[in-house]
Amino acid sequence: MSWFEAYPSAPDLLIAILVGYLLGALPLAVQISRRLGVDIFAVGTGLPGASNVLRNVGRVPALFVLLGDMGKGAAAVIAAQALGIEGPWLLLPVAAAVAGHWKPVFTRFRGGDGLAILGGGTVALFPVFGVVSVAVAMVVALGAQRLPFTSLMGTVMGYATLVTLTMAYDGDTAIALANVGVAGPVLAHAMLGHRRRRSTGWEDLAEIEDTTGDAERSRSG
Numbered sequence: 001m002s003w004f005e006a007y008p009s010a011p012d013l014l015i016a017i018l019v020g021y022l023l024g025a026l027p028l029a030v031q032i033s034r035r036l037g038v039d040i041f042a043v044g045t046g047l048p049g050a051s052n053v054l055r056n057v058g059r060v061p062a063l064f065v066l067l068g069d070m071g072k073g074a075a076a077v078i079a080a081q082a083l084g085i086e087g088p089w090l091l092l093p094v095a096a097a098v099a100g101h102w103k104p105v106f107t108r109f110r111g112g113d114g115l116a117i118l119g120g121g122t123v124a125l126f127p128v129f130g131v132v133s134v135a136v137a138m139v140v141a142l143g144a145q146r147l148p149f150t151s152l153m154g155t156v157m158g159y160a161t162l163v164t165l166t167m168a169y170d171g172d173t174a175i176a177l178a179n180v181g182v183a184g185p186v187l188a189h190a191m192l193g194h195r196r197r198r199s200t201g202w203e204d205l206a207e208i209e210d211t212t213g214d215a216e217r218s219r220s221g
Contacts, residue, residue: 012083013092020076020093024100024117027107028068029053032061041110047193049112066116070134073097073120088178094121095182102189113190115155118183125175126162133162152190159183 008016029048033040036057040048043056050069054062076097080090098114119137123130137158159180166176 008083008085008089013085013089016076016080016083016085016093017096019079020096021100023072023076023079024097024102024114025104025106025111026068026072026100027104028072029065029112030107032065032068033057036061041107047112048107048110050116052112069101069112069116070120070123072101073117073122074124075120076117077121077124087172088174090125090175091121091178091182094118094125094179097121098182098186113193114186115152115190118155118186119158122158122162122179125179126166126171129162129165129169129171129176132165133158136161152187152194155183155187 027048029040029050029052033048033053033056038057040046040052040056044052046052050062050066053065073094076093077090080093085093094117097117100111101114101117102111103109104111119134123134126133137154139154140157141154163173163176163180165171166173
């Protein structure tokens with residue numbers, strides 16, 4: 001059965017998309033940071049994501065945010081599958097979850113990049129290849145921390161790995177390519193956000209804060 005023949009019913013698809021948006025809109029980073037006395041919108045890059053939480057709240061909270069955001073993307077896929085959505089149509093709820101993270105109704109439409117949510121959706125769609133691809137993305141991002149757009153570089157390498165593995169081992173290429181199709185706008189949105197924040201000085205300020213914090217820790221050590 002082709003993906004077009006597996007066209008889902010419109011009500012089920014709309015419900016899956018709505019559920020995906022609401023999952024993506026859950027403000028995990030905001031709530032976790034707030035419980036620790038930090039307004040994540042007022043520090044660093046101003047983004048409610050794992051990277052900003054890592055810089056300004058701590059490693060453990062950032063890990064919870066990262067896993068939680070990935071869990072939201074995976075949950076969007078699982079919920080859609082429970083409604084009978086199959087094949088590349090599953091990328092619509094994933095895209096809705098990313099949109100919910102971009103413009104969450106719960107925080108007056110102030111959100112983050114959505115890269116972690118996309119990673120979680122990828123793992124849910126490709127339990128083996130997805131895990132390998134996310135691991136590659138994380139290794140690249142961690143290994144290139146001093147270079148610009150580290151998370152974006154990691155994402156590109158991760159998706160290149162996903163497509164390569166899918167084609168090499170006769171996986172579902174249609175879903176993999178559809179996933180890359182969703183990743184394109186997510187990367188473009190993230191790059192535009194980085195450029196906009198640099199033009200307004202937000203990211204330069206975050207880098208200065210990081211440098212100052214490192215120096216203070218060195219002196220205290």
